[in-house]
Amino acid sequence: MTAHSPVHEHVHQHTDPATARIVAALGPEAEQMPDLGIPSAAPGRGLSDLVSAEGRAGDLVVVVPMTFGRAPAVIADCARTLRDVRGRTGGARVALAAPLGDATMLVTRLRAAIRRHELGDAAADSVLVVSPAIDPFADAELFRLARLARQYGRPGLVEVAFHGGTEPDPDLAGGVARLDALGSGRPMVVSATLAPAPVTGRDLPGEGEYLLGPAVLRSVIDTRVREAVHRLDHGRDGIDAALDAEDGHGYAHSHVAADGSVYTHSH
Template structure:
């Protein structure tokens, strides 16, 4: 790390203090396909690595990375873990202006899991169609990603319908299949008189075409600013508690993608032995 980087005193892009009321730390939010960039999160890869390195250089305190996923971006979690493992090795005990990266870096649990997302969507859906639950449809929307990530949203939407009072809960994607306009039209064909867009992402839809229709209402952000800060406070506090007890969180993070995606063969006896980075395991 250069001396100039170590002497920075101004704000660092992508780095923020820990939420008020929690332990002191520099916090970097990792952004994936669910729109975390709208909250000031930085994309996984070089932008995230540079933000974390700058935070290490700017102070001698811990640096906590929070993967900003609502439960559909396991790759983001693993990418954040890989970045922290690499930085810890690269900085070493004497890096970052003498303060060192190893021992100060910690990966927080993801902002949310699919279970959190299901619960939040259920609440939003109930609120959205409370006045006319039998004639209104809920259209769960999110940025399109990969086939498995998109399939996860269909599963979540099915659970929202199963445990709610909604006659119709459909799914649509920004720039995906179906897109927002197609999703709204499907709701109408099913018999809905009104369509409530419920967002399963941090950012608003890219395409407002569907929301321009008189019978389509955009219900706005899934979570308010205060709720987001409350969740972040809990995730950062959990991570720093683990760090104080020798757990930097990267072991679990590196394994986040395992079992998600295309299946792979385990051989005739069901056994396999393969590495998943430093936190590899054996079956």
């Protein structure tokens, strides 16, 4: 007679994502984003109070960091805020979703925006990618992403400018002047954030257009919420995993541990 091992079925909770109360965590890339009717706040006290209030009104709160990954401090600050809020929401579960997007999504969306204005009689012959200034590392990264976005496209010239934020260099006027100096006849303006592309005063293609329109933006948020709810049903709320989101962002430097060992990291 052969002994058989007992069969254990894997059973876990299946939560309907439609029941989640969504909160958008704001950062520099979310300034002037379309109004989606979603409660929003910056990480810190504002986000803490909002999540607590939403938790008292529902059984599940999912926070979506509104960044394409260029502002990892927003993700880490969300995690620190929710770590402190977790357990103080009247019994409601709290989850931190993956950020709205990443570098690959941003390049893809920039490329799509560029293609809208690279054909026809009034086709643009250069691109000015615009964002608020975030920090030196995020701003330098945008130059790389802008170069990738125009790869294989018709405009052979791409420049980056910063409109608002901290220490915009070059600013919007400076970015347009660079294109003029390089022989551009008709630049297009493309936003690299959730804000509409700024107005330059020259009636350029792309001015006032969103990188992600309201319908597309809401669809992406809903996808992040579904993913977060699925992970939460498997016991992962995403909060602790995001605490080190800033690692690798910034200058590398060393720390001395309590036992005297030296380790180096970036943030």
